[in-house]
Amino acid sequence: MVKQRIVVGAHYGLKDWIAQRATAVYMALYTIVFALCAFSLPELSYESWSGLFSNGLFKFLSFLFFLSVFYHAWIGVRDLWMDYIKPDGVRLALHLVTLFLLVGYAGWAAQILWRL
Amino acid sequence: MTKRTVHFKIYRYDPDKDEKPYMQDISVELEPSDKKLLDALVRLRAKDDSMSFRRSCREGVCGSDAMNINGKNGLACLTDVDSLQQPITLRPLPGLPVIRDLIVDMTQFFKQYHSIKPYLVNNDPAPERERLQTPEDREELNGLYECILCACCSTSCPSFWWNPDKFVGPAGLLAAYRFLADTRDQDTNARLDNLEDPYRLFRCHTIMNCVDVCPKGLNPTRAIGKIKDMMVRRAI
Numbered sequence: 001m002v003k004q005r006i007v008v009g010a011h012y013g014l015k016d017w018i019a020q021r022a023t024a025v026y027m028a029l030y031t032i033v034f035a036l037c038a039f040s041l042p043e044l045s046y047e048s049w050s051g052l053f054s055n056g057l058f059k060f061l062s063f064l065f066f067l068s069v070f071y072h073a074w075i076g077v078r079d080l081w082m083d084y085i086k087p088d089g090v091r092l093a094l095h096l097v098t099l100f101l102l103v104g105y106a107g108w109a110a111q112i113l114w115r116l
Numbered sequence: 117m118t119k120r121t122v123h124f125k126i127y128r129y130d131p132d133k134d135e136k137p138y139m140q141d142i143s144v145e146l147e148p149s150d151k152k153l154l155d156a157l158v159r160l161r162a163k164d165d166s167m168s169f170r171r172s173c174r175e176g177v178c179g180s181d182a183m184n185i186n187g188k189n190g191l192a193c194l195t196d197v198d199s200l201q202q203p204i205t206l207r208p209l210p211g212l213p214v215i216r217d218l219i220v221d222m223t224q225f226f227k228q229y230h231s232i233k234p235y236l237v238n239n240d241p242a243p244e245r246e247r248l249q250t251p252e253d254r255e256e257l258n259g260l261y262e263c264i265l266c267a268c269c270s271t272s273c274p275s276f277w278w279n280p281d282k283f284v285g286p287a288g289l290l291a292a293y294r295f296l297a298d299t300r301d302q303d304t305n306a307r308l309d310n311l312e313d314p315y316r317l318f319r320c321h322t323i324m325n326c327v328d329v330c331p332k333g334l335n336p337t338r339a340i341g342k343i344k345d346m347m348v349r350r351a352i
Contacts, residue, residue, distance in 0.1 A: 012313070013312060013318040
């Protein structure tokens with residue numbers, strides 16, 4: 001049987017690598033902003049909490065945070081599959097499951113944020 | 117230094133004789149002049165000539181006697197035998213197929229090395245004398261050209277263990293940057309294209325085992341960072 005040749009040279013990877021770092025920086029900055037806002041709330045109640053999220057800019061920043069989490073997670077989890085999962089079919093299936101889950105989570109996050 | 121006895125635990129495997137590898141306990145008396153682990157191994161082989169390992173220059177230039185010494189990759193000829201905790205556990209370099217005892221098959225390692233075109237590409241007619249560099253440009257090659265391809269780094273890299281057929285590995289990437297950094301080379305774009313791949317370059321997760329073990333004190337992680345830096349500069 002002829003062994004399948006190993007082909008590498010997919011000409012991508014740099015954008016993901018930059019994105020992983022950029023999203024990490026954004027998440028760190030958002031965490032600081034979020035912590036400052038949360039601690040400056042007059043009281044810890046549902047009203048003040050939803051009041052914080054009713055601010056359009058805060059909603060936008062929060063949604064961007066969730067998108068960063070999911071994009072960051074996509075690259076990280078994809079890397080795990082690439083490192084450890086050898087059969088190509090299984091790897092592709094895991095990639096797709098991860099992708100669908102994360103896109104679903106993003107939609108869910110939007111729904112939660114805009115309901116507050 | 118006086119005469120002393122050192123104890124070893126050595127990985128033994130002869131595919132013609134042994135069903136599976138085993139660890140052999142063996143001791144050897146060293147002469148006062150024996151300083152390095154390689155000296156002890158040479159004494160050992162005089163005692164048991166079936167024991168196999170590679171060696172050549174015995175001074176850290178050829179890179180033949182790389183092995184896993186007490187759990188850490190290194191060169192036997194550069195390791196002080198008296199600095200090691202006994203019994204000294206010797207295993208072949210991890211992750212490569214074992215040919216016999218401490219000798220591994222380096223084909224995969226050199227395949228990756230060759231894949232980065234480890235030679236100067238310059239299509240200009242050769243000058244009458246050498247192609248010159250400024251001292252500043254030459255400076256950039258320090259810490260790169262000294263690599264002796266002993267494979268200590270690549271075989272200590274988990275990313276290379278999992279994907280030795282796809283990930284170039286720290287040694288190959290250090291060599292790749294050695295030519296990317298060379299002002300006399302004209303193949304920069306093709307070299308970067310060749311590496312822009314989620315496996316070939318981006319399997320490096322900055323674990324830095326390579327830096328920890330390099331017997332020449334080189335820093336493949338920094339070189340890999342500089343390759344990424346060049347790619348980013350090219351892309352934005």
